[in-house]
Amino acid sequence: MPRQNQGNSIWLLDVGHACLLRLIVRSVYLPMAKRVILETDKRLLWKFAYNFGWRGMRSVQRFKKGLKKGEYFPPFLYISVLNSCNLNCQGCWVDVKASQEKIPAEDLHRLISEASEAGNSFFGILGGEPFMYKGLLDILAKHPDCYFQIFSNGQLITDELAKKMRAMGNVTPLVSIEGSELVSDERRGKNDVYSKSMQGILNCVDNKLLTGVATSLCQNNIDDLLQESWLDNLIDLGVMYAWYYTYRPVGPDPNEQLCLTPEQQLEIRKFVVEMRTKKPIAIVDAYYMADGQALCPAATGISHHISPWGAIEPCPIIQFAKENIRDERHIRDVFVQSEYLADFRKISSETTRGCIMLERPDKVKEFVARHDAPDGTVRQTAVAELEAMGNRPSQWNRSEQVPEKSWAYKVAKKYFYTDFGAYRNLKAE
Numbered sequence: 524m525p526r527q528n529q530g531n532s533i534w535l536l537d538v539g540h541a542c543l544l545r546l547i548v549r550s551v552y553l554p555m556a557k558r559v560i561l562e563t564d565k566r567l568l569w570k571f572a573y574n575f576g577w578r579g580m581r582s583v584q585r586f587k588k589g590l591k592k593g594e595y596f597p598p599f600l601y602i603s604v605l606n607s608c609n610l611n612c613q614g615c616w617v618d619v620k621a622s623q624e625k626i627p628a629e630d631l632h633r634l635i636s637e638a639s640e641a642g643n644s645f646f647g648i649l650g651g652e653p654f655m656y657k658g659l660l661d662i663l664a665k666h667p668d669c670y671f672q673i674f675s676n677g678q679l680i681t682d683e684l685a686k687k688m689r690a691m692g693n694v695t696p697l698v699s700i701e702g703s704e705l706v707s708d709e710r711r712g713k714n715d716v717y718s719k720s721m722q723g724i725l726n727c728v729d730n731k732l733l734t735g736v737a738t739s740l741c742q743n744n745i746d747d748l749l750q751e752s753w754l755d756n757l758i759d760l761g762v763m764y765a766w767y768y769t770y771r772p773v774g775p776d777p778n779e780q781l782c783l784t785p786e787q788q789l790e791i792r793k794f795v796v797e798m799r800t801k802k803p804i805a806i807v808d809a810y811y812m813a814d815g816q817a818l819c820p821a822a823t824g825i826s827h828h829i830s831p832w833g834a835i836e837p838c839p840i841i842q843f844a845k846e847n848i849r850d851e852r853h854i855r856d857v858f859v860q861s862e863y864l865a866d867f868r869k870i871s872s873e874t875t876r877g878c879i880m881l882e883r884p885d886k887v888k889e890f891v892a893r894h895d896a897p898d899g900t901v902r903q904t905a906v907a908e909l910e911a912m913g914n915r916p917s918q919w920n921r922s923e924q925v926p927e928k929s930w931a932y933k934v935a936k937k938y939f940y941t942d943f944g945a946y947r948n949l950k951a952e
Contacts, residue, residue: 552931554803562761564731570692571733574670578644583939585642586825590943594859595824595868600638601647602829603839604631604659606901608651610676610711612701614741614781616774616840617651621901624831626848628662634829634848635666641855647672649839651831654679664691672697674737677723678716685730696727697735697766702744709743728761735807736762740791741770741781749794754802764805767791769918771881773840775902777912785916792918792925799929810877813936815924817917819878822871823945827864834899837867840880841887842905843896863894872945877919884912 559568582598589596605625606618626634635646646669653659653673663671670693677698688694700720701707707717727734736757738748747753749767757765769788772779783791792815795806809820820826821838828836834844835857845863848854858864870890871879880887888909890896898905927933 551799551801551803551929555805558758558803559733559763562728562731563733563763564689564692567689567692567731567733571670571695574644574668574693578668579670580939582642582644583825587943589859590824595864596641596643596855596858597824597826598643599645599647599820599826600643600829601649601826601839602626602631602634603649603651603831604653604656605651606831607655608676609655609678610652610713610716612711614739614770614772614774614776614778616842618901619651624901625656626829626831626833628658630833630848631662632665634854635663635669637854639666639669641853641858644668645670645672647674647826649674652676652679654684660684660687660691660694663694667691667693669693671695672735674699675723676711676716677720680723680726682726682729685726685732688727688732689730695733695735696723697737698724698727699737699739700724700748701739703747706744706747724760724762733763734761735764735766737766737768739768739770740787741783743781745783745787745791749791751798751802754798754804754806758802758804762804764807766807767795769810771840771878772915773880773908773912775904775908777908779915782915785920788916788918789920789923789925792920796925796928799927799932810918811925811936812941813927813933815926816942817876817919817924818942818945819871819876822868822879823941823943824864824868825940825943827858830899832899835861835864836899837864837871838880841867842899843891843894844899845894845896863896866890866894868945873948873950875917875919876942876946876949877917881912881915881917882919883914884909885914 586598605623606621607623608619611619648671652675654675672695674697680696698720701711704717708714724734724736740749754765769783770781772782795808799806810817812818828839829848830836833848835846835848836842836844846857846861850857867890870886874886875882927936
């Protein structure tokens with residue numbers, strides 16, 4: 524290259540860097556970075572960056588390579604370690620009132636080890652209430668090269684427990700808040716639920732954990748929590764990320780009066796996209812691509828669910844399974860060779876970009892009957908619950924998509940969280 528052109532190229536590169544730096548400084552990312560660096564344990568940040576960031580990206584890349592060969596092993600695995608809970612929330616589909624069932628320690632250890640060997644590094648730990656599982660953190664501590672997100676109601680997170688998570692370094696607590704004090708106590712069937720959950724959050728923040736707050740939005744909390752003021756409150760508390768779920772009317776007591784309308788679900792999407800460009804707090808969602816098109820994580824194969832009985836389910840709300848983690852085969856082979864999961868991904872992705880359980884429960888019923896998949900619940904009423912369900916809207920809005928405005932989310936979703944071509948056979952309506 525001629526020297527003059529070289530100089531012009533370097534000058535243009537410097538100008539580009541300067542513009543990018545100015546964009547970052549003027550955007551929400553610098554305040555967010557400042558918060559994370561100053562308010563979180565540095566060792567925990569390193570664990571997050573390496574275990575979830577670097578190894579998580581490699582897991583997704585490995586997943587993409589497997590797709591080309593028709594091999595599906597999810598880079599994100601969600602595990603309900605037990606069914607017990609200290610609360611009794613409205614609309615819960617977990618058999619929390621039944622005798623405690625949990626994944627034995629040796630099975631849980633083997634599952635995480637073999638999934639890690641298959642390329643997975645991220646595990647969502649659910650319940651029931653995961654912190655009712657005695658020795659849970661001791662098991663997770665044996666896997667320092669993995670990253671764990673623990674979904675909790677926060678009631679049992681003491682200062683001592685938070686200190687233990689800080690010592691581990693590879694755990695992020697995600698505490699659920701279901702509304703104001705009055706709404707939370709009503710939704711969750713107990714007094715002082717809100718105050719105890721908030722104390723759990725404070726215990727995490729005081730110990731400099733990377734702490735998140737989740738909310739299942741429904742008719743009695745959307746007006747209170749889908750607000751800038753709520754996010755500002757979380758930021759003031761020291762919370763680093765928020766996750767808005769949409770209430771799903773499933774289980775033995777679906778409480779359909781709590782369901783959101785399609786207009787409200789679109790409002791949630793617009794709010795999240797806008798707040799990502801304004802607030803120094805990460806906002807997670809699991810149901811949309813960068814261009815605003817909806818997706819189902821189970822339909823794309825990026826994640827599946829393990830029940831407290833070890834059953835391998837498409838997702839937590841479809842409580843039917845053909846395979847179990849107690850299979851003598853390596854867990855990778857169990858997933859890759861599962862005709863049941865493969866057929867679910869096919870029928871789901873050919874039916875809707877949303878939730879097939881909500882939009883077409885009749886097809887789910889046909890699917891589990893065709894595979895003769897056992898009811899995985901203690902109550903043994905999951906088939907009857909499917910029959911009683913009507914068609915309801917989910918996250919897929921056929922008429923309007925809301926693309927990401929934040930360049931950071933655009934890039935992340937484009938390369939690491941997309942539909943991976945799952946919907947190429949979806950028929951236009």
